[in-house]
Amino acid sequence: MDVVELNQLRMVVAETTVSAGKLAREMWSQPRQISQKGFRDLVTDADIATQQHITEKIQALYPDHGFLTEEEDSTLPEDGPIIWIIDPIDGTTNYSRQVPEFCVSIAACQPVANGYQPIAAAIYDPMRDELFSAAKGQGATLQNGTGTPRPLQVSTVENTTEAVLALDWSSSADARRSILPMVTDLMRDSFTIRAIGTAALAMAWVAAGRFDAYLNLRLRPWDIAAALLLVQESGGAAADTNGAPLVWDVKGMSCVMSNGRLALKLE
Numbered sequence: 001m002d003v004v005e006l007n008q009l010r011m012v013v014a015e016t017t018v019s020a021g022k023l024a025r026e027m028w029s030q031p032r033q034i035s036q037k038g039f040r041d042l043v044t045d046a047d048i049a050t051q052q053h054i055t056e057k058i059q060a061l062y063p064d065h066g067f068l069t070e071e072e073d074s075t076l077p078e079d080g081p082i083i084w085i086i087d088p089i090d091g092t093t094n095y096s097r098q099v100p101e102f103c104v105s106i107a108a109c110q111p112v113a114n115g116y117q118p119i120a121a122a123i124y125d126p127m128r129d130e131l132f133s134a135a136k137g138q139g140a141t142l143q144n145g146t147g148t149p150r151p152l153q154v155s156t157v158e159n160t161t162e163a164v165l166a167l168d169w170s171s172s173a174d175a176r177r178s179i180l181p182m183v184t185d186l187m188r189d190s191f192t193i194r195a196i197g198t199a200a201l202a203m204a205w206v207a208a209g210r211f212d213a214y215l216n217l218r219l220r221p222w223d224i225a226a227a228l229l230l231v232q233e234s235g236g237a238a239a240d241t242n243g244a245p246l247v248w249d250v251k252g253m254s255c256v257m258s259n260g261r262l263a264l265k266l267e
Contacts, residue, residue: 001110001119009082009108010120010135016057020050021104021126024089034096042092047071051088054106058084068116068250070222083109083116085225091198100127105200107225115248121226123204132204132230140207140233154236154259155209160186163212163262166194166202172252175217182215182241182266189265203227203257207234213258215266217241221248224255231257241266 001009024046033045051071058065066080067073070087084106089095091102104124109116119136132152134140141149157163165186169176187193194211196202200223205211207230216223224246228238237260238246240253247253256264 006120006135006138010122010133010138012058012061013106013108013120014122014131014133016054017104017106017122017124018131019057020054020088020106021124023053024050024095024102024104025126028095028098032096042096043071044089044092044096046095047089047092050104051086054086054088054104055084068221070220079111081110082119083111085109085116085118085222087200087222087226090200090223091196094197099197101196101201102127102198103201103204105222105226107229109225115246116221116225118225118229121229123200123226123230125201125204132207134207134229134233136229136233138233140230142208152207152230152234153209154207154231154234155212156261157212157259158261160189160262160264161191163190164192164194164210165190165213165215165264166196166205166211167215168195168197168199168202170216170218170252172218175252179215179217185265186215199223200227204230206236206257206259207231209234209259213256213262213264215241215256215264217254218252219255220252221250224253227257236260 027046065082067076068085087105095102107118107121109118123132129145131143140152143149202214
């Protein structure tokens with residue numbers, strides 16, 4: 001893909017993410033229809049509406065592209081030269097309780113042998129009007145409102161004792177039991193730990209240097225895809241909890257996003 005095509009793709013990703021976020025914010029204070037699609041896994045009518053808004057915009061521009069979305073939609077093609085990995089509202093539990101920590105996450109990815117290679121991505125926080133955007137090889141930026149985008153850079157913290165870490169608990173009982181001893185050690189060794197309830201936004205904050213690392217034992221591709229490119233283009237690193245490269249798994253995968261400088265002990 002040449003530079004012109006990549007720039008166009010980045011623009012479409014960013015504009016679509018923002019328009020979807022504005023729709024989610026419009027629906028924020030309205031009565032919600034909430035259902036449970038799995039154990040500790042909610043979906044609202046806003047998730048469905050926002051995802052449809054996104055996929056319709058993309059299909060109008062790229063009818064031969066495929067999709068991997070959080071909310072099931074059998075009408076969407078799965079294959080194509082580009083796969084759009086979409087989380088229409090990351091932080092649905094927060095959203096359903098009117099806790100203002102959620103985001104829209106979209107990544108345009110090239111299919112590769114071991115999964116997906118994000119090449120353009122955006123995460124939008126509609127409550128703060130913050131757009132995190134990246135394209136492969138072009139760096140990552142943060143734009144607030146109509147202001148000028150500024151380059152993103154991960155933090156320079158090297159010592160765990162100075163690190164502000166973030167995590168989420170996962171909906172899985174097994175993952176929660178496994179993460180507890182890790183949290184005990186990290187809480188003892190780190191400066192502090194936060195859990196904001198939206199994985200994609202927390203990882204975007206790693207890219208912005210607000211957090212130094214983020215940990216989760218069971219994320220899905222739509223949680224990770226956009227944030228992965230943001231963190232990498234901001235100078236950070238991603239791995240599983242054993243320090244190995246991420247292995248894409250729609251059923252769930254462990255993930256540590258960091259500034260690439262910290263050596264976290266995860267046992």
